[in-house]
Amino acid sequence: MIYSFLNQKGGVGKTTLSIHTASEFARRGQKVLLIDADPQGSALAWSNFRESPEFTVVGMPKATIHKEIEMLAEDYDHVVIDGPPRVTELARSIILASDIVIIPLQPSPMDVWASAETVDLVKEAQTFRPKIKVCMAVNRKIANTAIGRDVRKALKELKVPVLKSDIGQRVAYAESAAIGSTVLGKRMSKPAQEVKKFVNELRRIT
Template sequence: MIYALVSHKGGVGKSTLATNIAFGLSKESDVLLIDTDEQGSSLDWINTREEETDLTVIGFPKKKIHKEIEKISRAYEHVVIDTPSHSSSLVRGAILASDRVLIPVQPSPYDIWAVAETVNLIEEIWDLKEVPAVFIINRKIVNTVIGKDASQILNDYGLPVLNTHICQRVIFPESASSGRSVLEFSSEARLEVDDLIEEIKSL
């Protein structure tokens, strides 16, 4: 399965979720994490890491990734693609290369309105390839119902919202700073990311 983390809005958690989802999947399968963002967050993350990992991470900031994805991903059971915010051509290539699009969105009205651009691009691509897309609520404030409210508003876009919400937790930046995943620490975030991966696999 090839998953692309996509959103035109910056800082919504594409790289955070891409690295954690890829890391989680790599515990049971051969996984390739492809960083198509020239900013290279996923590459920085793996390069900071000192511990061994089974996860393979490469940089591939090419807009024609969909033409090469079969060759690149042949040896892997799962591929996770991290994408940039500001290059529609790179994002388009990543969507065309994927089997599923995962759209992280923060539960605030501004973020929900801003996601329209991403949904429009996905719908435009459906003329060429009908790639299913889902929203993932990320950075929900613990013990608030804003995630539920956000899910209801997001429903108007006509794409499903995953039941698992990822909360705002300091362990995400903390673990990333040493190239690790929240899954390597005992934390609420670990439980949420485990649930998220199970839900994504069951789609």
């Protein structure tokens, strides 16, 4: 299964969600490839700090991913693609390579507006590959705030499923990234439980 994390807007947490999704699959005994397709190379940089690699990370910010994905994926149970910001040919290639496109966004009006452009890109790709699935994921949600609740109402206009498993705004994600780790080391912690629920929901969609 090929999962891609894309949004036209930067800073929505694509890399954090990509890394944690790949890590959670690996901890479940799956063989996982994470493709860093963002020219900034954040996931690749993160991987250089790891002490014990759980999964393979490669950099591939090229608009030929959809042509090469079959060969890249053949030895893996799951492929996770960390996509770039901005609407580009690279983003289109990633969508065509995907089984499911996850659009992360923070609970803000600007993120909702930017996400609409990514939704349009996916719909465009679905004319060529109708089986591509798409969903939205609320990331960096601050608990018990009005905007955290209201974002779901705004997203209804996009007519795209929104995952119920929100990811909270937690310093643990930034702290773990700084040392090439994830929040999943402490399996019973709240951040780890969030990720597990998030991945469980993704699996139900696919």
